[in-house]
Amino acid sequence: MKKTNLLLICLLSALFINCEDNRLQPQIPLRDYEEQRAADNDSIISFLQNHYYNYEEFESASTTxxxxxxxxSLINAxxxxxxxxxxxxxxxxxNDGDDNFISHTMYIIPAREGVGGSPSIADEVYVTYKGMFLDGVVFDESESKIWFNxxxxxxxxxETYPFIKHGVWDVxxxxxxxxxxxFGTTIVIMPSALGYYGSTSAPRQYAPLIFAIDLYTFAVADHDxxxxxxxxxxxxxDGHFNGSNDDTDGDGVPNYVDNDDDDDGILTIDEYDVDLDGIPDDSDQDGIPDYLDAS
Structure with a gap:
């Protein structure tokens, strides 16, 4: 296994920066998101036009x-x-931090079709993966299978999960x-805002990333x-789970980690689907499911 947890560690480091370090070091503002998006996209397009991947090896390899x-490079190929x-x-x-939403393009290649279904962006996945920069430097790789929450x-x-299909297994x-x-394998080339962006703990700041992800299986996630x-x-x-629109009771805890989404004193699990018919209960038939309806 190579640097298995770098993907997670860098994300956490970007979110939780040591307060003492903040006092000792001058804070450098993040680059403008729109300007960086344009620069990243130009770099990615040029890269895509001038490179190829080992697709023939994927086509001929055993499904196991x-x-x-x-x-x-395509120069000699x-x-x-x-x-x-x-x-x-x-x-x-x-989100650029000021609630302005800027569209960023990911470029996805299904290198090998899996035989199963695809997870949602929120699900837990069992994968191997390889992470590279556009210059070919490998910054992270797990050759051993690992679960990601x-x-x-x-x-x-x-965001790549819905574009990969899982495989099957036996003993x-x-x-x-x-x-x-x-199992399926998908390649994704992404702009830096979908990676580590300006994080000082990242392998490189403001660098577009490439990942190849192999999906063996997944589990539907229920964080709370x-x-x-x-x-x-x-x-x-909208694909954002921490926004104010996803905090029904406004208590500062997003619904996906709040076990009483409407703060009515009744746990969500006790009013979501009591009759187990697969449909969220709506006792007063007002169009708002009970677990989101405090009235």
Missing amino acids: TRVSLTID TDKIPLIDQVIEHEVQV GLSTVRGFF DPSTGLIRHDG EDSVPTIDEDVDG
């Missing part, structure tokens, strides 16, 4: 074999398919070991164990 991503001809574009809205990685990493009767087969899947606690469906 993990293929390590390599990316090379004019017969290869450039990345730009293989990508799917996905737009993500990034939903929403615990950089934004562009978990090898001769060894007792778990065997994984048919209130029986409501975390993905359904994004009330306005």
Whole structure:
């Protein structure tokens, strides 16, 4: 396993900066998000036009074999398919800190189709992965399978989950070991605002990132164990789970980590779906589910 937890550590470091260090060091303002978005996108487009990945290796590999991503220049490989001809574009809205939302483009390549379904951005995933900069330097990699808790990685990493399908597994009767087969692999090239942006603890500041993610299985996440899947606690469906629109009772605790979403004294788990019919209960039929209705 190589630097397995860097993805999570850098995210946490970006969020929780030591207060003493803040007093000792001058604070450097973050770059303008729109200007950085444009610069990153120009760099990414040029990269996509002039590089290819080892797609032939992915195509020929056994469905039980993990293929390590390599990316090379097209200069001496004019017969290869450039990345730009293989990508799917996905737009993500990034808050600049002043509640201005700026659209950032992720470029996604399904390198290998999995046989199962896809997780939501909030779910827990069992993966191997490789992280690179555009110049090919590998800054993080886990060759051993690892669980990531939903929403615990950089934004562009978990935004990729719906574009990967998981595989299947069984137990090898001769060894007792778990065997994984048919797992999907997706490559994502993302601007820096979906990665580490200006974090001083990041491997590089303001650097677009590349990840290859292999998905073996996943689990639907319920961060506060209130029986409501975390993905359904994004009330306005904007992909942001910590906004004021996702804090129904206004107590400063987002719904996805609040076990009483409407602060009516009744735990969400006791009023979400009491009759277990798969539909959130609405006792007074006012269109607001009981677990979000304090009246």
